[in-house]
Amino acid sequence: MNDIKKKRPTIKDIAKESGYSKTAVSFAFNEPSRLSSEAVKKILETANSLGYFPNPLARNLSLQKHFSIGFLLPQNINHTMNNPYILKVIEGISKVCESENYTLTIIPPLRSSIEEAVKSAAVDGLITMGMGLENKIVEILDKRNIPLVAIDGNPSQNIPSVNIDDERASHDIMCEVLKRGHRNITIVSLSEDLFTDKISNIKTVPLLRRQGYERALKEYGLSLTDERISILLSECTFEDGVNLYSQIISQQPSVSCVVTMSDIVAIGILYKLRVEKIDVPATLSVVGFDNLLESKLISPRLTTVDQPGLDKGIFASNLLFDYIKGKIENTTRIEVPYKVIIRESLGEFNA
Amino acid sequence: MNDIKKKRPTIKDIAKESGYSKTAVSFAFNEPSRLSSEAVKKILETANSLGYFPNPLARNLSLQKHFSIGFLLPQNINHTMNNPYILKVIEGISKVCESENYTLTIIPPLRSSIEEAVKSAAVDGLITMGMGLENKIVEILDKRNIPLVAIDGNPSQNIPSVNIDDERASHDIMCEVLKRGHRNITIVSLSEDLFTDKISNIKTVPLLRRQGYERALKEYGLSLTDERISILLSECTFEDGVNLYSQIISQQPSVSCVVTMSDIVAIGILYKLRVEKIDVPATLSVVGFDNLLESKLISPRLTTVDQPGLDKGIFASNLLFDYIKGKIENTTRIEVPYKVIIRESLGEFNA
DNA sequence: CTGAAAGCGCTTACAG
DNA sequence: CTGAAAGCGCTTACAG
Numbered sequence: 001m002n003d004i005k006k007k008r009p010t011i012k013d014i015a016k017e018s019g020y021s022k023t024a025v026s027f028a029f030n031e032p033s034r035l036s037s038e039a040v041k042k043i044l045e046t047a048n049s050l051g052y053f054p055n056p057l058a059r060n061l062s063l064q065k066h067f068s069i070g071f072l073l074p075q076n077i078n079h080t081m082n083n084p085y086i087l088k089v090i091e092g093i094s095k096v097c098e099s100e101n102y103t104l105t106i107i108p109p110l111r112s113s114i115e116e117a118v119k120s121a122a123v124d125g126l127i128t129m130g131m132g133l134e135n136k137i138v139e140i141l142d143k144r145n146i147p148l149v150a151i152d153g154n155p156s157q158n159i160p161s162v163n164i165d166d167e168r169a170s171h172d173i174m175c176e177v178l179k180r181g182h183r184n185i186t187i188v189s190l191s192e193d194l195f196t197d198k199i200s201n202i203k204t205v206p207l208l209r210r211q212g213y214e215r216a217l218k219e220y221g222l223s224l225t226d227e228r229i230s231i232l233l234s235e236c237t238f239e240d241g242v243n244l245y246s247q248i249i250s251q252q253p254s255v256s257c258v259v260t261m262s263d264i265v266a267i268g269i270l271y272k273l274r275v276e277k278i279d280v281p282a283t284l285s286v287v288g289f290d291n292l293l294e295s296k297l298i299s300p301r302l303t304t305v306d307q308p309g310l311d312k313g314i315f316a317s318n319l320l321f322d323y324i325k326g327k328i329e330n331t332t333r334i335e336v337p338y339k340v341i342i343r344e345s346l347g348e349f350n351a
Numbered sequence: 352m353n354d355i356k357k358k359r360p361t362i363k364d365i366a367k368e369s370g371y372s373k374t375a376v377s378f379a380f381n382e383p384s385r386l387s388s389e390a391v392k393k394i395l396e397t398a399n400s401l402g403y404f405p406n407p408l409a410r411n412l413s414l415q416k417h418f419s420i421g422f423l424l425p426q427n428i429n430h431t432m433n434n435p436y437i438l439k440v441i442e443g444i445s446k447v448c449e450s451e452n453y454t455l456t457i458i459p460p461l462r463s464s465i466e467e468a469v470k471s472a473a474v475d476g477l478i479t480m481g482m483g484l485e486n487k488i489v490e491i492l493d494k495r496n497i498p499l500v501a502i503d504g505n506p507s508q509n510i511p512s513v514n515i516d517d518e519r520a521s522h523d524i525m526c527e528v529l530k531r532g533h534r535n536i537t538i539v540s541l542s543e544d545l546f547t548d549k550i551s552n553i554k555t556v557p558l559l560r561r562q563g564y565e566r567a568l569k570e571y572g573l574s575l576t577d578e579r580i581s582i583l584l585s586e587c588t589f590e591d592g593v594n595l596y597s598q599i600i601s602q603q604p605s606v607s608c609v610v611t612m613s614d615i616v617a618i619g620i621l622y623k624l625r626v627e628k629i630d631v632p633a634t635l636s637v638v639g640f641d642n643l644l645e646s647k648l649i650s651p652r653l654t655t656v657d658q659p660g661l662d663k664g665i666f667a668s669n670l671l672f673d674y675i676k677g678k679i680e681n682t683t684r685i686e687v688p689y690k691v692i693i694r695e696s697l698g699e700f701n702a
Numbered sequence: 703c704t705g706a707a708a709g710c711g712c713t714t715a716c717a718g
Numbered sequence: 719c720t721g722a723a724a725g726c727g728c729t730t731a732c733a734g
Contacts, residue, residue, distance in 0.1 A: 008494075008495065008496055010726095010727055010728085011727065011728065012727080020704080020705085021704065021705045021706075022705085022706090022727090022728085022729095023704070023705055023706080023707095023729085023730080024703090024704060024705075026728070026729060026730085027703095027704090027729095027730095030729080034703075034704090035703065035704080036703060036704090039703080039704080051494035052494075053470050053471075053491065053494065053495050054471070054727085054728070055726085055727055055728065056471045056472070056473045056728095057408070057411055057412045057415070057417065057473065057726080057727075057728085058412055058710090058726070058727030058728035058729090059471075059727080059728050059729075060408055060473065060710095060728085061408045061409055061412050061710050061711070061712085061726090061727080061728070061729095062709080062710055062727085062728045062729040062730085063710090063728085063729070064408070064710070066408065066473070067471075067473070068456060068473065070454075073445070073449075077442070077445050077446055077449050078442075078446075081438070081441065081442035081445055082442065084435070087432070087438050090432065091428075091429075091432035091433065094424070094428050094432055094457060094459060095428055095429075097457075097459060098424075098428050098459035098460065101461050101462060103421075103456045103457060103458050103459070103468075103472070103473070104456070104457040104459075105419060105454045105455070105456050105457075106445060106448075106454060106455040106456075106457065107454050108445060108448060108449035108454070108455075109449065110452050111452060117454075119404050120404075120405070120407045120410075120418075121407070121454070122407045122408065122411065122417070122418070122419065122454070122473070140404065143359075143402035143403075143404065144359065144404050145359055238644060267648065271647075271648060293589060294645055294648060296622075297618065297622060297645060297648060297649045298648045298649065298650075299649075299650050361710095361711055361712085362711065362712065363711080371720080371721085372720065372721045372722075373711090373712085373713095373721085373722090374713085374714080374720070374721055374722080374723095375719090375720060375721075377712070377713060377714080378713095378714095378719095378720090381713080385719075385720090386719065386720080387719060387720090390719080390720080405711085405712070406710085406711050406712065407712095408710080408711075408712085409710070409711030409712035409713090409726090410711080410712050410713075411712085411726095412710090412711080412712070412713095412726050412727070412728085413711080413712045413713040413714085413725080413726055414712085414713070414726090415726070
């Protein structure tokens with residue numbers, strides 16, 4: 001606590017002070033079995049008395065490892081860290097990191113650029129979520145030799161990934177809606193990912209889901225362009241859900257069911273409907289996607305598609321560690337199961 | 352993609368290939384203004400064609416910086432990443448990191464040891480939350496010269512911190528309970544932090560809150576040891592809340608109000624009460640702490656203490672960056688405001 | 703069991 | 719405007 005510029009002791013100081021070599025000091029910390037117990041004891045004592053800890057930066061440079069994997073945040077940090085579903089995935093990743101003795105680095109855009117962030121990310125591997133991955137980013141990672149696993153990415157890209165069958169899941173839940181007689185339907189789609197490479201022929205998750213809805217609609221003689229069907233866009237936040245209600249009504253006053261691509265948006269809508277004293281599902285049904293814990297807490301409880309966020313995180317990070325350790329080379333794709341959950345927010349349509 | 356061992360090109364390769372020196376290559380990336388535009392162009396072109404990116408590990412070692420701050424996870428990763436309140440704080444930290452162009456490193460215990468994790472954490476500063484910080488950990492950080500800010504730490508320790516006035520907030524909400532006639536009260540306390548240094552005289556947040564409750568009780572002629580008051584312990588999770596109900600009833604069948612130290616626990620209890628068809632608040636009132644978004648989504652909506660999680664994260668990380676940049680030296684403590692929020696889950700006691 | 707020395711891949715004061 | 723060289727603080731093959 002003196003005012004003299006604190007200089008952390010290095011391996012060199014410990015060597016000098018203890019009378020052993022730098023090599024010995026390193027061994028004392030990393031491979032004590034190679035030293036006499038006397039040497040280890042002496043070195044550790046000196047280290048302790050000088051308050052020495054090996055500098056991780058230097059250690060990592062020698063070892064060519066960061067002992068951390070990265071989670072790449074898409075553009076807007078609000079939308080990410082406010083989404084319980086993403087947080088569930090992060091929880092899964094953290095668990096695996098913990099058991100691998102790795103840290104988890106949350107990587108926001110650097111100087112507003114995801115690309116910049118990826119260029120200098122201090123990680124041994126990277127997980128992305130829900131991004132239409134720019135080819136540029138994939139290329140950088142490839143050159144930097146950093147493995148990548150995409151969660152909810154674009155199955156059409158040649159990237160290791162963890163997904164559910166979004167097309168089929170969306171088809172299935174839309175069928176439940178149609179089966180109950182609804183025909184005036186508002187679909188709340190997630191915005192196209194901002195970073196989708198428009199040129200390439202990438203099928204993003206929102207697109208796949210819309211295709212699933214479309215297939216179900218066709219089975220009932222409808223289409224996405226039918227005047228009874230309207231489509232709105234929304235960010236994946238509670239607030240956007242709350243604000244969406246007026247749009248929904250003005251677009252299509254006769255709507256009887258709102259189908260969203262995200263529970264948190266659906267919950268925002270339900271919240272607003274409660275405030276407006278609109279009866280769910282008697283007047284309006286609402287359907288979500290994700291099956292958050294919150295979805296069974298609100299009333300009416302939300303009809304939705306259950307997809308295992310925790311497992312997605314666990315699978316993705318296990319896969320990533322396999323790549324990091326060189327256990328596998330080929331592009332592995334994991335498909336996890338989903339399940340349609342019918343609860344009270346979806347009712348029969350009463351003409 | 353050839354099978355030849357991929358070796359990332361280094362500054363040396365670019366120097367050789369471009370005909371300039373390593374110094375020049377470094378400048379081209381970091382201080383192009385010091386080079387002729389011709390040199391910069393040539394170097395960047397070569398770098399690009401060879402697929403070169405500066406190695407962050409080497410760069411950081413030279414710069415003696417990690418460009419990342421750490422968030423230290425207490426013992427159990429489940430309890431942390433499942434707690435929406437903590438996640439809100441992390442969101443606040445992420446925002447500041449983003450604007451500082453830093454990453455956020457989530458640090459789980461290393462080989463089951465927080466101490467080990469702290470010894471080798473590759474960060475420029477550290478934020479902890481709700482830990483009774485072992486002196487050992489503070490000492491390590493001090494020796495490693497890594498600044499620390501504690502959120503919901505122990506105001507009694509000499510550590511920069513961000514807290515609300517937990518004693519007073521707890522007093523205030525307990526008064527609301529007592530004012531409404533409740534006398535048979537079950538307090539659900541958070542477990543003592545596992546890492547509290549038992550020897551020292553540290554006042555943890557749970558302890559402060561209990562003292563606040565106690566002060567309010569005394570004002571109404573009660574005490575913590577009164578037979579009408581019972582105290583239970585719980586982890587800070589939804590599941591623990593759900594499971595708590597049977598304990599609450601068996602400990603004190605005549606209980607009319609449950610006062611918890613955490614919304615997520617209170618929400619678990621409310622969920623269970625709904626399943627059990629127990630009328631809230633007519634039969635039993637429930638009170639939380641935090642004011643999560645979820646607390647206004649459930650019905651009945653939860654009476655609680657609002658404390659600004661996002662702001663706590665923002666204040667703590669701003670403070671941390673001030674230390675990192677050497678802008679301040681002294682131990683700064685920030686107290687953020689709280690607010691008691693009365694909602695339907697707290698009713699009058701009807702004898 | 704122990705140590706001298708090269709290497710990890712950058713940055714930067716200094717000299718020209 | 720450009721470069722040779724020292725330095726950041728470790729690890730580790732090699733020799734003894």
